[in-house]
Amino acid sequence: MNALGGQIVNLFAAGLLLIAFAMLSQRRIVALINLFALQGLALVGSTATVAFVTGQHHLYYSAGITFALKVVVLPVILHRLIRRLNVKWDVETLINIPTLMLVGIVLVVFAFNLAIPISEFSQSMARGTLGIALACVLLSFLMMITRSKAVPQVIGFLAMENGLFFAATSATYGMPMVVELGIALDVLVGMVILGVFLFQIREQFDSLDIRHLESLKED
């Protein structure tokens, strides 16, 4: 049972990593949001599996919150936002996608290496998960760096949060409940503020291309 549980969590973890790569290569914003929702779903699956296998009941609540927030609420907000801002066009990446994929692979290798000494101490069922979580965080980071539009950057930011949450649930069986609630609240409030903020940017620049936002620097 435990071995099977570990295998299932590993499967979800692999799914998470695969989706992170898919997001890295995706040009269309709508598809990006759907991928983000799918990643949330994989997170819910792994959290629920860990909860079932270990009998940690608070993880069920955590899975519930993740489902509500990352599979339903945030994608709906994002879809609405792009409809109202009317930004469905394809986004070009700053580096071409095959190069980006290669850089991504290097990052995954780096993340696994970094996590090796820690995974050895892990008593939890899936040892590779911490490395995968760190890889997801780094890939989302890479995605943020290589996009020049505001909305894909925001999605990258949220995907990074997914990677962190996965680290919390799979490696440590979840943070204390009060902390998870606080993090969820912060993400939600942050999303609302970002929404307001994107409208302000568009009002000012008539565009959401953040290359407009490059005047403040040291010369």
Next chain:
Amino acid sequence: MDVVVLLLAIPLAGGAFLWAWGERDSAPEANCAFSFATLAAAAWLTAMVEQDGPILGFFEQFFVDSLNVFLVALTAFVGFTTSLFSRPYMRIERDHGRMTGPRLRLYHSMYQVFMFTMLLALTTNNLGILWVAMEAATLATVLLVSVYRTPAALEAAWKYFILCGVGIAQALFGTILLYFAAERVLGREGSALLWTHLDLVKGLLNPAILSLAFVFLLVGYGTKVGLVPLHNWLPDAHAEGPTPISAVLSGLLLNVALYSVIRCKVLADGALGSRFAGNMMMGFGLLSVVVAAFFLSRQRDIKRMFAYSSIEHMGLMTFAFGMGGPIANFAGLLHMTVHSLVKSAIFFAVGHAAQKAGTQVMEEIRGLLKVSPRVGWGLMIGSLAILGMPPFGVFASEFLILTTAMREHAWATPILLAALGVAFAAVFARVQPMVFGDTSHARLKHQPALAPVFIHLGIGLMLGLYIPPYLATWYAQAAKLLG
């Protein structure tokens, strides 16, 4: 224990009340009243800790010892004086058409919410809640940085949001790793993130995990401290936001972020038994001091210049806490206090000067002594104080830091001295013509309300000449806690 809840409830209620109170004319006074009530609660809490020692309250979720109680008092005090300064300042901004009714409502409400998040971050015993509060502090201030809605302000706020968001995400990963190490010792109860519990078992935490966790925590919270090379958001956010917000960002937020780092350092030191954490902090600190000092001379915008000066001073404090030991920690805590007071005083004076001149470009601000002697002297004395001229508190703390560095890390002393010299030349050369230069501007009609400036500078001066014995024992206790 009840006092801690009261201390947090007042600004939270203030935020809700000021949002409901809306655009009424008396909102600034209400803001001051709430800030004053917070200060009173903080004073009460301080008195209690002074009398009975550390307080642990509300299911161990809050912990106040001599290290954070002085930061609580400082935060509440600067929060109150800044609200006093912001009352007339923001009215003039509204009369100039830069602020509107709805924006003022947002401003006042978020000011109180920001104070709440700062105090929560300081008093919480739970490292997870500490993270939540730091993130909430970013969220509360991001719309304040963009409140003028100019292209530059929007850009600054976007940078602030994304960079601090990414930075703080690293801190969350560090917190998760810390929890991962702690639950193996403390079990899977909720107590595994409570600092007091972690402190008791820090020697048993796994060193390999803790060293990685500390790197992530330092990078994460270090972004908010403004450590080079993670400092890019800081000058923009300070320059483009309203001046009272620059004052509280510099005077409070950076302190609280550094406080988070040193709380984590105590745990890392205990687990590693080596100087790893201290060396990392010394490296980042030294780099920040040097880079910021050289950027100082290239600035044209007055608020940007003082923002770089904040980076320099935060770097100096990080360096001091990195060295560790009773004297360096004492100096770091003293520097934290005087830097908060003096830097916020400078921002108050700068606010009036820039408001009168209608620009933040330093070449166009001239003859402040003729326009308004109070603003001129405030800026001059404040600048001398922050540059570490002898009678002021900054001199005392910098002197202690430098002498400790000479004794323990002699190689760092010339670098620090050179950087401080460069900073002195850069800032003084800019401030001198602004204060004493010639101007065609008319004398300021109203007397600027600058009581907060001189109160802050007065305390900064006093701390340089004479540290009251209870304050000295208090600092010494806190310094001992840090090891």
